[in-house]
Amino acid sequence: MVQKNLELAVGAFVALGIAAFFMLALQVSDLTSLGDERGYQVTARFENIGGLRVRAPVTMGGVRIGRVVGIDLDPQTYEAVVTLSLDPRFDQIPTDSSASILTSGLLGEQYIGLEPGGMDSYLTEGSTLRLTQSALVLEKLIGRMLTNAPGD
Amino acid sequence: MSAILARLGRAVLEQLIRTGRATLFFFSLLGALSFMIRRPGLLVKQLYAVGVLSLPIILVSGLFVGMVLGLQGYANLVDFGATSSLGTVVALSLIRELGPVLTALLYAGRAGSALTAEIGLMKATEQLASMRMMAVDPFQRVLAPRFLAGCIAVPLLAGIFTAVGILGGYLVAVEQLGVDSGAFWSQMQAKVQLYADVINGVVIKSVVFGVVANWIALFEGYEAQPTSEGVSLATTRTVVYTALAVLALDFLLTALMFGAW
Known part of the structure; x- marks a missing residue:
């Protein structure tokens, strides 16, 4: 059980890190424009x-x-x-x-x-x-x- | 006179010996890395210790650094009516410099010092020696998992730091000071380049800093005098040397990546 919790925490950490890089690539750099405009x-x-x-x-x-x-x-x-x-x-x-x-x-x-x-x-x-x-x-x-x- | 010369010579030779030992230590670490394929469970535990437990300080510092950048940038840009470039200022300073450098410095204080103390104490209590007695290689069993986990954790932490910092800048600039949110993001996206800035800045720098920070931390622990003073001295050295190495390397990398020559 302890090992499972450990794996969960590490998995969440790695996912968060990858999400941060995705945000840097998609939202911050010139790669895209997310169309969120309704009108x-x-x-x-x-x-x-x-x-x-x-x-x-x-x-x-x-x-x-x-x-x-x-x-x-x-x-x-x-x-x-x-x-x-x-x-x-x-x-x-x-x-x-x-x-x-x-x-x-x-x-x-x-x-x-x-x-x-x-x-x-x-x-x-x-x-x-x-x-x-x-x-x-x-x-x-x-x-x-x-x-x-x-x-x- | 000759006594002074002899002392000077000994100091130089000792430094050279230390440098040589550190280099050999690094190659032993690299050689032991393949063991991680057979025992990935060891890696998970270390990733938790150096990565997950470093998250709170990284998140909070990143947020505050981004908020300060937003405030300072605004105070200076408002004179030129150029507050719409605030997003660019915040993002570029975080991505190119502050993200990887501050992450490495915080990591040295939060995780590097702990690694040194742990290894140093293992040595002082002769755990490493007893492992060798049982034909267990401490490089494979103790050092390599910590090294690899640190090298994975630092780039991830740097990415998180940078992203949170930009969000902090956004909070201050857009929510607090009333910069247009579309201008904030669009100017940022227009100026920040994926390869030149994000890959060069956050990714390459933080990988280099991660390797160096963990190398220093583990080496200082491994070479610590097996006494309480020795371990405390080694811990101090880890933080000082990592800070110096990271800042000096940052200058070199910046000159290579963004320099004009």
Whole structure:
């Protein structure tokens, strides 16, 4: 009986250790993304998404209402197709709302901000946001500023 | 003058002899490991002693270290509005350095010292000698199971320490300070690489530290003077030498794995 308890404790210890490594591999490192988001999904097309990543927040008026669940490139139009999963509580978002990619703070991560539109129809599963604004790419901005600099 | 030189020479020679003995001891340990296939029951008992009984200190320390990292990281990152990278900071510091190093240091204090005292006392009470009289090899019967169990336990403990530490950081950052939980995990997953960080950091480092910590602990016990002072001195030495060896090796391994040259 003592031997059995000993084996049980050691078995639990080894299992815990292996579970810890699984957590490090799956949850912490770049191996996966566990889809735990329940909500309805809409897509938005952007010219340039900058440094946006999967699982980045989607906000409206600064409040988080969903997450980015997928990023893909449309091979025909060369646009980035971003899939957003929105909280079903917020099911009255007008279809002409606009999505823009914003940055939190100077060096912070990028997220998607939604601006409500004025239409009477609402976004549902599978709808597409038509009005989008790409990420601000700092290099382009500086380049434009240099070329537009007043004559020397 | 010549007396001083002679003393110096003797000290150097004694150190060299000790190093040689330690190396031979290590190979005898490796040679005795195959015995474990025939008697796995011995291994289970030692795994319990060094692994399961070390769990509480590892869990609690890991949690607190992670929580401190979360607090300190937040206090510094908040000035730059970059608190979303807190997950990366906590995970990378734990995975690359703190997880394996602190686990090895805690292990030396919790289990390594106990191993030394146990072996040293076995020697002092002539249990090892009587085993040899009965044609039982103490390397196979006593040392190899402890060595193998320790080498298995340290990487597992390091993994547990790291995982718990990240959870501790998560608790402070997300639950307490209000960092966005999605940003915490997604930034972490974007920056932490499975091979470069997790395998190199936690796995390889902790395997090396495990071998070294157990080697030192068993060798010091085996070489202890068979008196009460001898055993107490050997126990102290185990903790000191393990700490020094682990920290020095950590620098070497970090330079090899993450260094720029």
